[in-house]
Amino acid sequence: MDHPIQTDYLRWIVLLPLLGAGINGLLGAILQRQFGKRAISFVACTPVVISFLLSIWAFINLLALDPEKRFLIDSLYTWISLGSLNVTVAFWLDPLSVVMILVITGVGGLIHIYSIGYMQEDEAYWRYFAFLNLFTFAMLLLVTADNLLLMFIGWEGVGFCSYALIGFWYRDHVNTRAGNKAFIVNRVGDVGFLLGIFLIYWSLDKAGHGTVTFREIETFVPLIKDLEIWGIGVVTLATLFLFIGAMGKSAQIPLHVWLPDAMQGPTPVSALIHAATMVTAGVYMIARLNFLYSLAPSTLTVIATVGALTAFLSATIGLVQNDIKRVLAYSTVSQLGYMFLAMGAGAYSAGIFHLVTHAFFKACLFLSAGSVIQAMHHEQDMQKMGGLRWRLPYTHLTYLVAGIALAGIPPFAGFFSKDEILWKSFSHGLIFQWALGFAAAGLTAFYIFRQIFLVFYGSPRADPHTQSLVHESPQIMVLPLLILAFLSLIGGSLGVPEVLGGSNRIEHWFEPVFGSPGGHENAPVAMEILLMALSVGIGLFGITLAYLIYLRKTLVADTFSSLAAGVPYRLLFQKYYVDELYQFTFVRGTLFFSRVGAWIDQYIIDFIVDGSAKTTTFISWVNGLFDNYVVDWIVNKIADSTFGAGDKFRKIQTGNINSYLYVVLGAVVLAIIVKLRYSG
Amino acid sequence: MAIGLTHYLVIGGILFTLGLFIVLTRRNAISILMGVELILNSANINYVAFSHFSSGNVEGQIYAIFVIMLAAAEAAIGLAIVLSIFQIFHTIDVEAAETLKE
Numbered sequence: 001m002d003h004p005i006q007t008d009y010l011r012w013i014v015l016l017p018l019l020g021a022g023i024n025g026l027l028g029a030i031l032q033r034q035f036g037k038r039a040i041s042f043v044a045c046t047p048v049v050i051s052f053l054l055s056i057w058a059f060i061n062l063l064a065l066d067p068e069k070r071f072l073i074d075s076l077y078t079w080i081s082l083g084s085l086n087v088t089v090a091f092w093l094d095p096l097s098v099v100m101i102l103v104i105t106g107v108g109g110l111i112h113i114y115s116i117g118y119m120q121e122d123e124a125y126w127r128y129f130a131f132l133n134l135f136t137f138a139m140l141l142l143v144t145a146d147n148l149l150l151m152f153i154g155w156e157g158v159g160f161c162s163y164a165l166i167g168f169w170y171r172d173h174v175n176t177r178a179g180n181k182a183f184i185v186n187r188v189g190d191v192g193f194l195l196g197i198f199l200i201y202w203s204l205d206k207a208g209h210g211t212v213t214f215r216e217i218e219t220f221v222p223l224i225k226d227l228e229i230w231g232i233g234v235v236t237l238a239t240l241f242l243f244i245g246a247m248g249k250s251a252q253i254p255l256h257v258w259l260p261d262a263m264q265g266p267t268p269v270s271a272l273i274h275a276a277t278m279v280t281a282g283v284y285m286i287a288r289l290n291f292l293y294s295l296a297p298s299t300l301t302v303i304a305t306v307g308a309l310t311a312f313l314s315a316t317i318g319l320v321q322n323d324i325k326r327v328l329a330y331s332t333v334s335q336l337g338y339m340f341l342a343m344g345a346g347a348y349s350a351g352i353f354h355l356v357t358h359a360f361f362k363a364c365l366f367l368s369a370g371s372v373i374q375a376m377h378h379e380q381d382m383q384k385m386g387g388l389r390w391r392l393p394y395t396h397l398t399y400l401v402a403g404i405a406l407a408g409i410p411p412f413a414g415f416f417s418k419d420e421i422l423w424k425s426f427s428h429g430l431i432f433q434w435a436l437g438f439a440a441a442g443l444t445a446f447y448i449f450r451q452i453f454l455v456f457y458g459s460p461r462a463d464p465h466t467q468s469l470v471h472e473s474p475q476i477m478v479l480p481l482l483i484l485a486f487l488s489l490i491g492g493s494l495g496v497p498e499v500l501g502g503s504n505r506i507e508h509w510f511e512p513v514f515g516s517p518g519g520h521e522n523a524p525v526a527m528e529i530l531l532m533a534l535s536v537g538i539g540l541f542g543i544t545l546a547y548l549i550y551l552r553k554t555l556v557a558d559t560f561s562s563l564a565a566g567v568p569y570r571l572l573f574q575k576y577y578v579d580e581l582y583q584f585t586f587v588r589g590t591l592f593f594s595r596v597g598a599w600i601d602q603y604i605i606d607f608i609v610d611g612s613a614k615t616t617t618f619i620s621w622v623n624g625l626f627d628n629y630v631v632d633w634i635v636n637k638i639a640d641s642t643f644g645a646g647d648k649f650r651k652i653q654t655g656n657i658n659s660y661l662y663v664v665l666g667a668v669v670l671a672i673i674v675k676l677r678y679s680g
Numbered sequence: 681m682a683i684g685l686t687h688y689l690v691i692g693g694i695l696f697t698l699g700l701f702i703v704l705t706r707r708n709a710i711s712i713l714m715g716v717e718l719i720l721n722s723a724n725i726n727y728v729a730f731s732h733f734s735s736g737n738v739e740g741q742i743y744a745i746f747v748i749m750l751a752a753a754e755a756a757i758g759l760a761i762v763l764s765i766f767q768i769f770h771t772i773d774v775e776a777a778e779t780l781k782e
Contacts (some may be wrong), residue, residue, distance in 0.1 A: 082738060657712070657774045661704055 004071035007061075010091040011074050013054045013101060014140045016047035018193035021133035027128025037125050041116045044129035046111050048136055052105035056621050059098050067512050071097050073146065080149070084210040085201070091147035092214070096513045099352065100143040100284060104277050107444050108136050110480035111272040117477035118268050118374065128168060128266065134445035135161035139277050143284060147213040151285070153328055155193065157248065158278045159186050165273065166265040178261040185258040200292075203227050203234045209231045218291045223296060239292055239299040241350045243306075246282025250336045253310045259333055263325040267370030270325060275332050275366050276359040283339040283355055286499050287348045294346065304344025304425065308433035308440075311337030313576065315443035319450070320572045324369050325449050330405065332362055334440060338421050340428050341437055344394035349510040350495075354417035356506075356636055357405070361414055364402035364484035365448075371395040371473040371481065372455060377466055382451065384605015391470045394478045396456045398485035405488040407445035408539045413491030419532055420497060426531060441535050445542030453550040499528050688729035695698045695722035709772040710760045713755060 023043050024031070031039045062070045071095040080087040093101070112132060119128050145151040159182075167179030197212060204210050207223035227234040244480070246252070251259035262274045273279070286293055286303070293300060311334045318330035342351030373380055375392055389396045405412035408419065418441065426434040435645050460467050472478070495506040557610025724744040731740020754763030762772055766767050769776045 084739060291779070526722075658704060665700070665704065 004073040004092070005065075005069075007058075007072050007074050009054060009074070010058065010072060010144065011076060013051045013058070013105070014091055014137060014144055016051050017133045017136040017140065018046040021130050021137060023413065024126050024133065025130035026623060028130055032126045037120065040129055044133050045109070045112045045116070046101045047133065048105055048109045051136075051140070052102075052109050053585050054107050054519075055098070055101045058093055059102060062093065062095065062098055069514055072514065074576065075233050077155055084205055085212070087147055087148060087149050087212060089655050090146040093144060094513055095509050096284075096287060096352065096515045097143045097513075099356060099482050099509075101140060103356055104136065104139050104143065106364050107276045107359050107484070108139075108272055110483055111268050111276075111367070112479050113361065114271075114370075114480040115266075115268045117474045118370055119266065124168070127167075129166050131161050131168075132269070132272070135165070136274060137277070142281055146215070147211075148200070149212050151288075152193065152197065153450075155245075155285075156190070156282060158281065159183065159190070159249070161260065162186075162273050162278055165269040166262045168265055168269070172264075175264040176262040178258075182258040182262050184257055189245045189255055192241045192248070194245075196238045196245060199234060199238040199241060203229075203238070210305075214288060217289075221292060221295065233296065235292060236243070236296040236299055239289070239296045240284065240302065242289065243282075243299060243303055246340075247306065248282075248286055250279050250282030250340070250576045251333050252282070252306050252337065252340060253313060254578065256310065256333050257582060258315065260326050260329040260575070263323070263329050267325065267366060267373060269277070270329070271363045271366035271370070274329070275362040279332065279336055280339065280355045280359070283336065283343060283351055286343045287339075287352055287514070300344045300346060301430075302344070304430050304433045307337045307340025307342075307344055307434035308425075308430075311336070311341060311440040312436040312443070315440040315447065317572055317575050318447040319443060322382050324382050324385075324451065325380055325454065326374065327382075327447060328362070328365055329367060331448065332364075334444065335362065337440070338418060338437060341425055341430075341433055342421040343420070343459070344433070345425040345428040345430055347421060347428070349507045350420040350424050352510065353495045353506050354421055356494070357413035357417045360484055360491045361402040361405040361412075361488035364398055364481060364488050365406065367477070367481055367484065368395050368399040368402065371477055372399075374473060375470045376462065376470065379462065379466065382454040385428040385455045385460075386462070387455040387456070387460045388470065391474050392456075394472060394481065398481040399452060399456065400483040402488045403448045405491075406448050408441055408535060409543075410536060411492060413488050415495070415536070416492035416495050416504025419535055420495060422535055423497075423528055423531055427528075438535060438538065442538035442542045445539040446546050449543045449546035450550050453546060457551055499525050499526075499532075519559070552657070685729055685733040687747075688725055688733075692722040692725040692729070695719075695725065707775050709774050712774065713762070716758070717751060717755070720747055720754075723747060724760050724764045761777060 020043055020249040021647060026041060031043070073090055074092075075088055075090040077089055077294055077359060078086065079089045093337065112129075115128070115132065119125055122128060131570060135158060138154045138161060142151055142154030145154060163179045163183040165177040166182055168177075169175050200217060201210055201212055203224045204217065204220055207220065207228070209216065209220040209223065211217060211220065224234055247255045252259065259274060259279065267272075293303075298563060314333040315332045318327050318334065321327045321330060330541070332491060335354070337356070339351045339354050342348070342354060371390065372385070372388065372395060375388070375395070376385060379385070401412070408415045410416075422437050422441070425437060462470075495504050497504055568622075571577070695718050699715045699722060702715030702718065703712050706715065724747050727740040727744045727747070729740075731738065731743075765774075765777050766772050
């Protein structure tokens, strides 16, 4: 293992956004009152832009090194030193994480700039940017961490910021509930992630090399390859647990329910957190631990199947949704499914390639949708849009470019990455998963063009008043849109496959991390070209179908929705009733248990308390008799004085918690003084 | 400057004082709970610091983990009580909840 090169600027890439978050979070309210919103935007955007420039610098530095030595590290300090466990706070850059930080700071920076325009009218402007910066910090920490524990801190950090930003407009209960849902569903995944970390550390410790650092795990993993627990390989079990974590964070079936609800947050948040970066954390984690996953073929099959099912099922849901952002949300879930399909096929570089292009075109789609929503005065129902093409020329252009990229039509970015995934899964022998992904490609093209036709073409369906106020967004919002659309257009050139005369640069770039691809060279070239043509064909078919139904109206959508008494349509519209299922089992179940607890409290605990109270009363009564008839007058005298004292002492019982606490504090201080004085 | 035991104890002391100050002066029940958390964490810092600098074993760390677990349980029960107070008094100001007074 080569020693990586020490640097001292990587920390600033990660910490600068934290600085921005600190300033805006602690002093934002004052800054905004004193210097206006410009100051807030300056404090928030500058660190991200500098981080982006530093990331480019780091990328250039990596490029100058030999491919095999492309590791930079920046160790800050030892965080945990406990027995055999040593955890350092160190940031680590290799060909994989450098691509991630470029995407996070690049796309993130554009979204920060877009937000200046989008959030201009909001009073809590500073709170928004503080959380956005904090998110950027946590996400950068997640991808540059050199060990699992530090990664987990970032993992939880992005989860928290996501929760805080989904519920950003917290005065509306729907939003806070959506935030809670995201947080709680993610907890399910996080348990899996933690168990995975524990299992890896525990088994490595058993083998004599307890560690959570990625590079050391990679070195020592052969030691635990054959270790078994309950008859299952430790590596298989650990990777499955970690995958549960990835399912939660990256919204894979059956833990996908939180992502569509997360659309309650501001639209730039949906673009940054719930499309481009955070939801891809699960994919990144699996790519990071590829040396572990490659040892667990059964886990890989599970991942490929879950990914393909997610890609297909959520694409079908996307067909019938009417909320402009919900369609994009299901599309995101579906595209994340593709990335997991790639991971499961062992095509890590194809998965990360799709992650990058998806970040470009999905962020562009979300931001364009935000521009539409703002132009329509916060109307999100596509049934009430239409004919916006001339009113929103730039938004229309960017939406169209990103939509074609999503639909997978060459030479736009989405084509190259999606096709790479489909080809790799096919040549890897995952025919069933490939078929699902292939069908999903057609559905994708259909739902995105259904959306484009409903929003931008046809006749306007909004009421005349809203229609008259429609206007293109300000320049500060249009500029990021154009840049992202440009990237969606050319992003595919990073990985043009060899059969099309390219050199698949991105795959070679990742070779030091994922190892060189192999095994599929013997697959026939003709087959690859045929599959490519097929998937372009099904994409074009989807677009044509959407055109015929929603624009030419030669085919009527109603005939489809009334098919088989509308059961399939309702099933899709209600999202397969997964939410209802969870409501019925988990939510009702929890409520049932809490009712049982309340019942026990009320009838059993209270019975015991009441019983003891009655016993006490009885004893007092006996006491009273004794007092009254046996030593009546003597006791009366004493009782009188006791009553007098009690009456005075009663004043202390004010019921005021603070005064109780003062008494406790006084007593403790007195006790300490007495102790110090008389104990020697 | 080498960071030694004293530094940790000073941090612990500052946290404890802040926590105590919050508990004694705040009337918002949730703020009081947060103050209690600060006090518990100052105790944790002391545990870990003493354990690290004196004995060399991990007893203090284990106690700290117990405290963290207890703090979680305490927060759950504390928040449940705050919720009940809110349902009865329609405020979480602890001075409103003094029906025990004569």
